[in-house]
Amino acid sequence: MGPGSSPLGRPVSRRSLLLGSLASAGAATFGFSACSPQVPGTSGAAPAGGTMTFWDMVWGSGAAYTASAKQAVSAYAPSGDSLGVTYQSVPWSNWYQTFTSAAASRTTPAVSSGAAFLPFSFIEQGVVAPADDLVKLLDTNKTNDFLPGILDQMKTSQGYAAVPWSLDLRVLWTRTSLLEKAGADVPTDWDSFIATGTKLAKIGVTGLALAAGSTTTDAQHTVSALMINNGGGMFAPDGTPDCVTDRNIETMDFLRECVAKGIIDPNAASYTSDNLTGDWVKGRVGMGWAQTGLDKTLPEADQSDVEVASPIAGPHGDKGTVYYINPLMMFTTTPSQASSEAFLAWYLDQIHTFWTEGVTTDLPVKQSIAQLPVIQQNKNLVRSIDEWQPIGKTIGAQAPAAFASLNAVDGGAASAGFVQQIVAGKTDSRALLETLQAGLEKVTK
Missing domain, CATH: 3.40.190.10 (Periplasmic binding protein-like II)
Structure with a gap:
């Protein structure tokens, strides 16, 4: 995500904030610092009522995106023994310290979105859980329709570090x-x-x-x-x-x-x-x-x-x-790994609304979203998906x-x-x- 706009106003620039956040963290190897600031009121432990926490960054159109995402999550109705989900918006300012502090104190949420390469650092540290079983669940549900090569970029020697949800x-x-x-x-x-x-x-x-x-x-x-x-x-x-x-x-x-x-x-x-x-x-x-x-x-x-x-x-x-693949991660502090997987499988089926409502300016990573009229009627988005996405690579x-x-x-x-x-x-x-x-x-x- 980065500078863009929507009818509701100019959004926060995520990529502009990365430099300041990493510089303040020393731009060094991804070490944990227990004295860094945290997002208040969030924890990986399940609060009363049997719910788990979803941290979501301020993407796309800023406040308009956050309102849309929060509304989507509020509609989640877990089945069986799966836990419910509480939505927590997390600002890009000091994102590096927020996540490293939470990892050090084991107060990470159950699931989260985040910076493109964050899950690759965290999976090496054992902070995030591999998403292999989630990918199998998507296969079972016949909803594993990511654009060519996108999911493959999430693969590590420890398994999938995360699943993608949008593309910068x-x-x-x-x-x-x-x-x-x-x-x-x-x-x-x-x-x-x-x-x-x-x-x-x-x-x-x-x-x-x-x-x-x-x-x-x-x-x-x-x-x-x-x-x-x-x-x-x-x-x-x-x-x-x-x-x-x-x-x-x-x-x-x-x-x-x-x-x-x-x-x-x-x-x-x-x-x-x-x-x-x-x-x-x-x-x-x-x-x-x-x-x-x-x-x-x-x-x-x-x-x-x-x-x-x-x-x-x-x-x-x-x-x-x-390109930068915007990820969805599952943390090992989750009160229920199965619940984390069930929620993200459901959530990936809801995110098309971010494009139909015009609250994101990144590209979709799912074929089903790329085929929506709001995408197909925009020649610039079609050319970006058809001609540019297949030749994209990470840094x-x-x-x-x-x-x-x-x-x-x-x-x-x-x-x-x-x-x-x-x-x-x-x-x-x-x-x-x-x-x-x-x-x-x-x-x-």
Whole structure:
């Protein structure tokens, strides 16, 4: 989840908050700290009345999403010996401390949503229960209809770390009127992207929108998307940092060319997510990688002027992008594992309402939701699902699935400094990657 909008107002930016949360936690390995703040009034123990707790982050449209999710959970009627569920909204601010503190004191809830790589850290610590039996239950219920490759990304040596419920995907958006004004075409590869970006720069329009300030992770996501687009990435298949590769050097060369030709705004080094949204709204941006809900951040009259392009090819013909799978976890502190599984199996059958009500801007991960009219009537969502989702990967792109140390890297200081150096344009490509390599090795030890 990240910046987006709905008719009910501009939401909280989850990805913007990740950087501050992880930085305050030291952006180090996922250790437990019993002195970190907690969400009051929540516990993994079953309260009186035979219920268990569901922690849910503030996704999508913020308050509108939370109201919809709370209403959905209130309708849960457990069968047999299954326990009922109490809904608890959890803010993204200090999320890292909230979860690590709860894990240290064994006051985690029964089930929870959370940051993309959190369950991979927790399953290694024995804090979350494998979701294998839940997946079997979905198979039995014939509701295991996740989009291709999504569930596989949750697999670890200990079992499924979680199940997915939505997808934060980065796609290339273009602004039709500005490309027409510049006499430029929608790019199909990196060379034509440079050509289009150069034409946009000549009319004073940003060709590659970035926000690389200290309070947002936007630029980090775009750079990760481009590395993956060129068959590269920050990690080797075994999960160790592997930044200084020929493919990654090519990606840095491409970005440095964008800087040199004025395709990237030099002010991007200090941009917040609000600055970037403002540039899109004011018509100062012609192209950029962003979330699938970008159009909803624009005035209604301008929403049809932005369009998701088809994936572009890298120098060797590769196509790819970065995504973040939003998980649902089951904690070992649950008063009843069977009840946790029964609830989440039911909950996954209710979440379609988040899209029909327009309270989320992420993509669905279930085929049944992707086929809903509200999705199929939106050409940008259809292209995102059909063309971009199948080529998406996590920031651990070369590995067969996500892994624990990604939680310490996601939004961490090493990546933040790296993208700011890119925008500055004063460091050669290999040196940029060597600095990133050293930073990642430090936080993933």
